[in-house]
Amino acid sequence: MEATARTSPLRYGAGMFGTSLPINLVKGSMLYVYVELLGLDAVVYATVYAVYGVLDALDNPVFGYLSDRTRSRWGRRRPYLVVGALVLTVTTIALFSVPGAVADSAVGLAVWFAVFAITTEMADSLINASYGALLPELFTDERRRATANAVRQGAQLVALVIALALTPVLARNVLGSEGSAVGYGRLAIIFGVVAAAVILWTAFGVREDPALDAEPKPQFFRSVGQIVSTAHFWTVGVVNACYGTAMALVLGGLQLYVDHTLGGSALEASILQLVVIAVAIGMLSVWAAVVRRKGAAWTWRVALPVAAAGFVPLYFATDLVTGILAGLAVAVGYSGVLATNDLVIARVLDADAARHGTHRSGLFLAAFGVLGRLNGLLTAAALASLTLWFGYRSGADPGPDPGQAFRVYLSVYPFALLAIGTVVSRFIRLPAAPEAAGAAGAASSAGSDSEPDAEPDVEPVTR
Template identity: 95%
Template sequence: MEAEDAVDAPQAGSPPRGARGTSPLRYGVGMFGTSLPINLVKGSMLYVYVELLGLDAVVYATVYAVYGVLDALDNPVFGYLSDRTRSRWGRRRPYLVVGALVLTVTTVALFTVPGAVADSAVGLAVWFAVFAITTEMADSLINASYGALLPELFTHERRRATANAVRQGAQLVALVVALALTPVLARNVLGTEGSAVGYGRLAIIFGVVSAAVILWTALGVREDPALDAEPKPRFFRSVGQILSTAHFWTVGLVNACYGAAMALVLGGLQLYVAHTLGGSALDASILQLVVIAVSIGMLSVWAAVVRRKGAAWTWRLALPVAAVGFVPLYFATDLVTGILAGLAVAVGYSGVLATNDLVIARVLDADAAQHGTHRSGLFLAAFGVLGRLNGLLTAAALASLALWFGYRSGADPGPDPGQAFRVYLSVYPLVLLTIGTVVSRFIRLPAAPQDTGAGTPAAGEAAADELAADDPAADDDGAGSRPVTR
């Protein structure tokens, strides 16, 4: 019995349908491919354009704000198209294939800036805007379909947790490569300090590897053909129903806070190491490698907690742990103290990784059961509208450094860039995750999908009622009297 709350998630009377034949390993490894180029973008784009190429931080922030808005708007469109697609290759696979190829091209272009363009302030701004936005769109196209496959391919929470653990592990390996190794590879192996050439060469390598992995996963996916018989969702009706779902706003807000906090970390870590810790490219790689390695190790610990206590209980624990983990970063002064502070971040970060998608998948299960059609792509995209607006928060955070600390670029860092990035990488994420923690305490999640034969619906209902009664936070929304089905 899972020690967590569970409320009215409508479930079919028979065991949930699921596509069979897709390996959790093959699906999960795909996240290495989806994560590699986009984390190069998130982790190095700010450093390359502002620190190395001299793009004004305010111009960067303005473009990034537009990036955030478009990122939010295109998500529902791609999710809707994916949900409505009916083809001999499935609903999701065509978008994985096309998106992988486009993402490779745009990522390479983003980091390969011609000399004449780099020498022109206007040309550099336009180049950055065009390829940052098209790279974002390709990433959205891929993830609208890849994310939708998790609840559709793996319909029970235990098997779903296994697939999610594999894909989050694959994502962390991608983070090792795209974040921890990038400073050394780009600035010492493939290029030199003070030059963006190494980043362009690395983008080519990452782009090709990413496309190969995504295509391998796409070819191994076996979607459930029974889902094609479901009615195609209508856009405006579906959007209205999603927007009227309380979990969209509450879970979406928590997810957005977490996403914004991690976007700040990914974008600012190299600058934090350079200005706050006074470190080199090697120091940045060492710090990131240690943090990600610990996160990978902790992922199995958090997954074990999920199996014992349930996703919702573990999720609520991981969020405050993640928030508090950012406090030590404020006090770090060198590589050693930075690593010690990073260990605290790693523990909470891996906990949210292990649980966040499982929580969202429960909301998708409940929506499919209630409305009779799987529209995971559109629903995830709607979550993405909230989550991907973190681009606006990132832009505001960067602009605040120019306003409060005088940091505008590597050539004009202001009087105290060390303090600027201490606030950027510690205080801002702490505030965001604290908000997410508070909101999570007032959310009652739908019941977890159960393994076939785990018990009758009546038994599940009794267990859920018992658990809800034991949870003091479960009655905060006044939903305790509603029926529960498992």
């Protein structure tokens, strides 16, 4: 029986809530907690973050390779989901629960940050190397795959509401107080435990296709060589990295943007993020409908420039009202890329499996992750540039114009990155959707000259 008949898209997709909750607390609050509240120098933070980005890029292929080669009674992917969930809970709690003696020492704070930021990101990589690989393997039809992806992206957006939009108020007004990191530590405990429970629930509900165990185990160096020689690795990977870096800047800098640029409070930061995420959730169904009508590739190419243009109004916002209006523009484009990006990547994984006769989705996704995780270097450079050009070093030493610093950080940099991604996307010829590729193969066998389905950007896939 096909694996798609035995795994619920709802149960698979809900796992994204668990994977997103703690890591978005990290992405959305780590910079604020360590630099603004605990006083870690922005240059030190940027340096550690750059190292963290390199190490995180290196561990991705290892985790993906191990996942692809695993053959066990519990499946290939499930063991890594279980172990990763438990490790992620522990490291997230430690990252936001800095002992007083450590916080009082500049060196101690930097070391604590480096150790637990890196291990938290490694745990996230361990989980997502397997979780992401399950999407193309469990759902082989693009329409059913789009449904599963819509569920998981919706689950991610719900997690964003909690981990981003509600966090400022919860951490600074409910569980803690303004100027203190205590509330963030308490939230980390709650989020970590809930996330582990959800990921474990998903892991034990996934039914992997046992037929895939009969495929030959991929060889690391041979597979890496084949992957990096594939044009889609570089083209789709670069676009994905541009999008990922832009969103990393937004997630990390939004609370600082509200504080310094809009002159807002924790409540206003929560309101802005809540409105943006709520609109993104609503737009997800609209973009999903466009995908069903026009295909993932066409919709993806439209969503990217819309996302880029959405960051322009953020530069001109001056208060909560104009910030919300600007945020609505961001939400529309962000939702579009969210609805299509993984579908585009899944097509590349399908083509690779058909071409080489083995599913090595974990390693291929990890290879994409090398490009994407290197966004740590760009994020670090962007943060360091605020010290160089605007004099911002920390909450205790914000420089003469922190408002302009974070206006640039949250608007100009993301716009530039997504503009690059938009240009690159115009030169990419994507593989056919799985059902279109199957139709093309049948037509070829019958001697037909007809084109598959509705995608003009189809590349032939050979085994």
